[in-house]
Amino acid sequence: MELGIDLGTATTVVSDVRRGILYDEPTVMLVRRGSGRRERVLAVGREAAELLGRAPSRYASVRPLDDGVVTDLETTRTYLRAVLRAAGQRLWRLPVRAVVTVPAGSSALEHRALLEAAEEAGIRPVTALDEAVAGAVGCGIDPLERRVHMVVDVGGGRSEAVAFCYGGVLASRTSKTGGEEMTLAVARYLREQQQLLVGDLEAEALKVRLASAGDEPLVVQGRDGVTGRPRLATVPAAEVAGALRPVVDEVLRTLVPCLDDLPPQAIADVMGEGVLLFGGSSLVPGLPQELERALGLPVKCADEPLTCVAEGAARALRNRALLSAYGRR
Numbered sequence: 224m225e226l227g228i229d230l231g232t233a234t235t236v237v238s239d240v241r242r243g244i245l246y247d248e249p250t251v252m253l254v255r256r257g258s259g260r261r262e263r264v265l266a267v268g269r270e271a272a273e274l275l276g277r278a279p280s281r282y283a284s285v286r287p288l289d290d291g292v293v294t295d296l297e298t299t300r301t302y303l304r305a306v307l308r309a310a311g312q313r314l315w316r317l318p319v320r321a322v323v324t325v326p327a328g329s330s331a332l333e334h335r336a337l338l339e340a341a342e343e344a345g346i347r348p349v350t351a352l353d354e355a356v357a358g359a360v361g362c363g364i365d366p367l368e369r370r371v372h373m374v375v376d377v378g379g380g381r382s383e384a385v386a387f388c389y390g391g392v393l394a395s396r397t398s399k400t401g402g403e404e405m406t407l408a409v410a411r412y413l414r415e416q417q418q419l420l421v422g423d424l425e426a427e428a429l430k431v432r433l434a435s436a437g438d439e440p441l442v443v444q445g446r447d448g449v450t451g452r453p454r455l456a457t458v459p460a461a462e463v464a465g466a467l468r469p470v471v472d473e474v475l476r477t478l479v480p481c482l483d484d485l486p487p488q489a490i491a492d493v494m495g496e497g498v499l500l501f502g503g504s505s506l507v508p509g510l511p512q513e514l515e516r517a518l519g520l521p522v523k524c525a526d527e528p529l530t531c532v533a534e535g536a537a538r539a540l541r542n543r544a545l546l547s548a549y550g551r552r
């Protein structure tokens with residue numbers, strides 16, 4: 224199997240060179256931790272997310288990444304094994320080689336930890352590639368060109384702006400703010416303005432529904448903050464959007480100065496071509512327009528903002544020149 228693996232803070236996407244997307248589920252697993260015994264995985268991905276808050280107390284939910292970075296080697300290895308099984312590796316019993324993506328702002332130690340966990344999970348050879356470069360490849364850009372390209376990736380745990388050309392990164396900026404902060408902002412708004420307590424899953428679902436709500440009010444279920452009883456609330460879409468605004472502003476404030484590090488010719492290239500935008504949180508209504516205004520440059524949204532990174536990583540696997548220029552070992 225030749226895989227591109229986008230191991231994101233919120234979502235893990237696995238793409239196979241020939242078969243396309245094999246796995247696209249939340250980055251979470253449910254494990255049983257016994258005294259002295261090894262961790263046993265009860266569920267991974269969507270199934271684990273659905274059991275959050277419902278599973279018996281001897282099970283623990285584990286998220287292997289924090290702000291896009293591996294927190295624990297053993298947990299990440301166990302998680303990757305479970306993902307490969309769910310993606311059908313056991314069925315085919317094929318050796319796996321892969322490109323795994325890492326944030327451009329991750330340190331050598333951080334990406335080495337991910338590579339080590341992947342190797343221990345049986346993925347060999349494995350190369351790390353910046354998410355921004357992989358996403359660009361997934362959208363049909365050739366990062367080996369002389370022309371400068373700039374991409375903005377607004378993900379779950381972090382957001383990045385990266386400019387690159389001719390096999391090298393020219394400038395990058397990282398914000399440890401993304402979709403998860405936006406979800407927290409929605410939950411805070413419901414608690415403070417609507418006196419409604421909701422879990423992370425409900426708050427995230429409300430945030431995602433905003434993209435298709437237009438001006439229609441949104442209905443959300445939770446627990447009344449005063450009586451503790453279940454209650455439905457109808458909230459104006461504009462108020463939910465307003466709750467997201469400070470988080471979006473914070474992301475833009477950190478990413479836009481990436482332009483300051485570029486020479487004038489590079490800006491001219493980006494101006495001609497436009498900035499490519501992807502990542503799940505780029506789907507927040509109005510974000511592309513806000514980014515365009517803040518950068519003063521045209522912004523193009525990826526057709527597949529949630530899967531282009533994994534698809535690009537899988538494609539990069541067969542491009543030796545690209546991997547020797549941008550790959551990290």
Ligand SMILES: Nc1ncnc2c1ncn2[C@@H]1O[C@H](COP(=O)(O)OP(=O)(O)OP(=O)(O)O)[C@@H](O)[C@H]1O
Nearest residue numbers: 231232233234291378379380381402502503504506
């Ligand atoms: N329609 C939508 N509107 C708003 N946010 C969305 C939408 N769809 C997905 N998201 C958010 O996108 C985020 C996941 O995006 P993505 O998969 O690009 O991030 P990731 O790769 O998991 O994280 P990171 O790159 O930060 O490690 C989640 O926070 C999710 O709530």
